Amino acid sequence: ARTADLLAPGAAGAASAAVAAFNVITVEHAEAIAAGAEAAGRPAVLQLSENAVKFHGGALAPIASATAAVARASTVPLALHLDHVESVDLLHAASAHGFSSVMYDASALPYADNVKATSEAARWAHARGLWLEAELGRVGGKPGDAHTPGVRTDPTEAAAFVADTGVDALAVAVGSTHAMTTRTATLDHPLITELRDAVPVPLVLHGSSGVPDAELRRAVASGIRKVNVGTALNTAFTGAVRAFLEAHPSTVDPRRYLAPAREAMAATVERFLHALAGPRTA
Numbered sequence: 016a017r018t019a020d021l022l023a024p025g026a027a028g029a030a031s032a033a034v035a036a037f038n039v040i041t042v043e044h045a046e047a048i049a050a051g052a053e054a055a056g057r058p059a060v061l062q063l064s065e066n067a068v069k070f071h072g073g074a075l076a077p078i079a080s081a082t083a084a085v086a087r088a089s090t091v092p093l094a095l096h097l098d099h100v101e102s103v104d105l106l107h108a109a110s111a112h113g114f115s116s117v118m119y120d121a122s123a124l125p126y127a128d129n130v131k132a133t134s135e136a137a138r139w140a141h142a143r144g145l146w147l148e149a150e151l152g153r154v155g156g157k158p159g160d161a162h163t164p165g166v167r168t169d170p171t172e173a174a175a176f177v178a179d180t181g182v183d184a185l186a187v188a189v190g191s192t193h194a195m196t197t198r199t200a201t202l203d204h205p206l207i208t209e210l211r212d213a214v215p216v217p218l219v220l221h222g223s224s225g226v227p228d229a230e231l232r233r234a235v236a237s238g239i240r241k242v243n244v245g246t247a248l249n250t251a252f253t254g255a256v257r258a259f260l261e262a263h264p265s266t267v268d269p270r271r272y273l274a275p276a277r278e279a280m281a282a283t284v285e286r287f288l289h290a291l292a293g294p295r296t297a
């Protein structure tokens with residue numbers, strides 16, 4: 016599946032209200048996300064971040080091809096997205112590895128530099144049939160980032176940014192923060208509505224792990240179309256590994272603890288998909 020199709024209302028396999036995008040680090044993540052999406056009967060996006068690629072020694076091909084194979088074997092539509100890309104070299108690797116969309120993240124740059132870098136990325140992506148997401152306003156909380164919970168995306172600036180760059184989707188700062196391990200974020204719903212009315216492309220919520228279900232549903236009702244979830248999967252996965260190893264301290268075969276961890280992650284994916292509105296695909 017292609018990310019753009021999952022976001023196109025009325026397209027076959029489209030997620031009707033919002034599509035959930037889940038972060039992949041290892042192949043177990045991809046397997047768990049596919050299992051959770053199949054159990055929920057809903058499409059989803061599998062996304063690999065630049066940080067995950069760095070974890071794999073900078074090699075995109077092995078984890079990308081494994082993730083693509085998992086997506087192809089799934090009974091529900093799963094799209095491949097490259098997330099939080101700051102390296103132009105990595106952006107340029109996307110088209111050769113089965114990704115249908117990329118988030119090019121120049122949000123740390125001053126506005127004018129963000130516009131220039133993002134426009135170039137969008138031109139490059141569109142020439143290859145790729146859908147490009149960008150960020151304006153800092154969601155914050157990524158490793159090495161200042162934690163900036165107060166920062167918000169300005170609707171007037173957002174409209175100008177989308178017009179000036181030609182991006183296909185916009186990640187907005189509306190109250191969520193990356194890497195939260197509690198679901199305690201509150202979102203600025205009037206701002207989401209203002210952004211939806213000002214910006215002609217789908218809005219993306221990052222840092223959704225920290226957003227409670229009711230807030231997520233409201234955000235989708237207010238105009239969020241792509242919901243990115245990473246940390247909540249790792250909380251489930253690592254919690255299951257920890258519980259297993261505490262109960263079985265002499266275990267050495269990783270399959271013994273990875274299997275329950277993958278199941279816990281799949282259950283989390285399924286819960287997020289049920290929490291987001293929209294009819295089933297199967």
Ligand code: G3H
Binds near residue numbers: 038194244246
């Ligand atoms: O781009 C990925 C997401 O923004 C994930 O954020 O790990 O806080 O859920 P999260």
Ligand code: ZN
Binds near residue numbers: 154193221222243
């Ligand atoms: Zn993010």
